[in-house]
Amino acid sequence: MPGAGRVGAPSDRSGRAVNPGPAIPFLDLQAVNAEYRFGVELAFKTILDHGRFVGGPEVEEFEQEFAAYCEAEVCVGVGNGTDAIELILAGLGIGRGDEVILPANTFVATAEAVCAVGARPRFVDVLPDTLLIDPAAVADAVNSSTAAVIAVHLFGQMADVARLRSITERFGLALLEDAAQAHGARFGGRRAGSVGNAAAFSFYPGKNLGAFGDGGAVVTSDRQLAARVRRFADHGRSVDDRHRHHDRGRNSRLDSIQAAVLTAKLPELDRANASRNGVMAHYRANLPEDCIPVAVDPESEPVHHLAVVQVPDRARTTAVLSAAKIGWGVHYPIPCHRQPAFAEFAEHLPEVEKAAPRILSLPMFPTLAEREVERVCNVVKGTLQ
Structure with a gap:
């Protein structure tokens, strides 16, 4: 899973150097367990x-x-x-x-x-x-x-x-x-x-x-x-x-x-899922307008296994997240019908192909604190402004 610290320390779109701050993992299994x-x-x-x-x-x-x-x-x-x-x-x-x-x-x-x-x-x-x-x-x-x-x-x-x-x-x-x-x-x-x-x-x-x-x-x-x-x-x-x-x-x-x-x-699963829902709600309240979380169907009660958003420039956003020591993932950058293993079943699927280069998974786990969510959002804002 792609994560923090894989690149140098790029600046945000304003040219300011990114302050690494405390690391935020994509998933903290030690804390969860x-x-x-x-x-x-x-x-x-x-x-x-x-x-x-x-x-x-x-x-x-x-x-x-x-x-x-x-x-x-x-x-x-x-x-x-x-x-x-x-x-x-x-x-x-x-x-x-x-x-x-x-x-x-x-x-x-x-x-x-x-x-x-x-x-x-x-x-x-x-x-x-x-x-x-x-x-x-x-x-x-x-x-x-x-x-x-x-x-x-x-x-x-x-x-x-x-x-x-x-x-x-x-x-x-x-x-x-x-x-x-x-x-x-x-x-x-x-x-x-x-x-x-x-x-x-x-x-x-x-x-x-x-x-x-x-x-x-x-x-x-x-x-x-x-x-x-x-x-x-x-x-x-x-x-x-x-x-x-x-x-x-x-x-x-x-x-x-x-x-x-x-x-x-x-x-404890329902309690942990409720915490995940709270984390996602905080993301929705603090993410910039150009960072679009996946929608929730009115009939759905999700449990937010992942915090998936779409961004206009994933390479830039992930580079700055990594420099800020914030973990991230992509689910999934190559759709199944474009994988070499399934080439014989390939056909044109426009919505999947449109989303694939834009999707990005932000840190998500039940013990993620609101201040950590806010820091992730602030770093993302710097890449999109």
Whole structure:
């Protein structure tokens, strides 16, 4: 992730030298995780004592609690968020000859999972204000090979699942949620993980609900699909005979220690998300007019995993942020349909391509102080005036 201190000390547009001041990281995981230290150390001692490092009781406890949190029936812990998407697709029987619609503005993992099961990704454009998948573009892209639509809930805001669900129901398609950046978000009162056939979550350390390593989950209210996902994730093993493998599965399981970490952090997730929302509100109140945050749909209750804005000169802005020891990121500078790995699926998508050189992610984490937000905004103002 691009960060502070990579360049010299340029001046702002007025010619004044930038005062570095105290460093502000893009993400301060040490501060975010500090309050959970005692609980995690106690959980680790418990796991050392019982010795069930994979598939221990901590995994089942977290699965039950996270399913309830997402207002769904079942949670299956898996190795990571990419596996979660792939396992849902496999569990739905989607594969060779099928096409899956997804936005070009997403992390490549969404497209990788589609290709991994043998299906073809069909990239579509996004809405210009939220940069989330455009339901009208989805409807136009449906054809006889379409099997599913992936609603990517990006930056902490859910896609318009009401319109997407009406499209998938009309055409008889599966609706998947890529909720890797939206733990706890809502749209139209429905929580991420409760809308589609199933949802994929990542618990990478930097997520709103982050583990201390890799981890992921599939959340669904389809118990038969959950059973298939659990079987595929455990080498295709029969529930009745662990030595019999009815399916060609894989190894994708959530470790006990990661489940314990997530269980310790889950009760505080809503509070942490509320703090993120406060940080974003302070950005909106203090950023200059030419620095435009992504919009929030009136039906949406976001959790602001990222603070994404659009600026007219990203190279200049990031250089000055770095000189001021302020971390930053870009999500994502090269859209999926322009990545060499997916060149065969490329087509012209104007809104994604227009936004790609302008988007910039500012520091965002629940312990970020208002004075730090104001300093970030003041530095950005100096680059745009």
